[in-house]
Amino acid sequence: MKSMLIISRQAPWSGPGAREALDIALAGGAFDLPLGLLFLDDGVFQLPTAQQPTALQQKDLTANLQALPLFGVESLYVSARSLEERGLAPTALGLAVEVLDDAALTALIDRYDQVLTL
Numbered sequence: 001m002k003s004m005l006i007i008s009r010q011a012p013w014s015g016p017g018a019r020e021a022l023d024i025a026l027a028g029g030a031f032d033l034p035l036g037l038l039f040l041d042d043g044v045f046q047l048p049t050a051q052q053p054t055a056l057q058q059k060d061l062t063a064n065l066q067a068l069p070l071f072g073v074e075s076l077y078v079s080a081r082s083l084e085e086r087g088l089a090p091t092a093l094g095l096a097v098e099v100l101d102d103a104a105l106t107a108l109i110d111r112y113d114q115v116l117t118l
Contacts, residue, residue, distance in 0.1 A: 003034040005112035008043035012061050018046050021118040022064045029071030036075035036112065037068065038105070039097065044082045049094035065095050079105060 006025050010017035021037070028035045039047060046061055068076065076097040083090060083099065090099050100108060109115055 001034060002113035004028065004114045004116060005036045005038060005109060007038045007040050007115060007117040008046065009041040009117060011042040011045040014042065017118040018043065018061060022061060025068060025073050026064065026071050029073040032072060035073060036077060037073060039078045041082050044078055044086055044088055047078065047093040047095055048088060062094065077108060
C-alpha cells in the first residue's frame with residue numbers, strides 16, 4: 001500500500017482547500033491508508049486555538065482537526081518557518097504536531113510515495 005502526504009497550504013477562511021485536505025485525511029484514515037498531514041504556508045492558520053470562524057461566516061474546522069487521531073491520522077507536521085513567518089508560536093497550536101525545519105521537511109516529503117497539495 002502506497003503512503004500519501006497531504007500538504008495543506010490554505011488558511012481555513014481562504015477557500016475550500018483547508019476543508020478538502022482534512023476531508024481527504026479523514027477518509028484515508030478511515031480506510032487505514034498510511035498517510036501524513038503537513039501544514040505549510042497559510043495552512044498553519046488552521047492550528048491556533050480560539051478561532052472565531054463565524055465572524056467570517058465560515059464553518060469551524062476545530063472538530064475535524066481534533067478527529068484526525070480518532071481516524072488513525074497521527075502523523076501531523078507543521079513547518080517551523082511557516083509558523084515563524086506568520087508570528088505563531090508552537091505553544092499556541094490546538095493540535096499535537098511535529099514542528100519541522102526545512103531540512104526535515106525535505107526528508108519528510110521524500111519519505112512518502114505520493115504527495116497531494118491543497
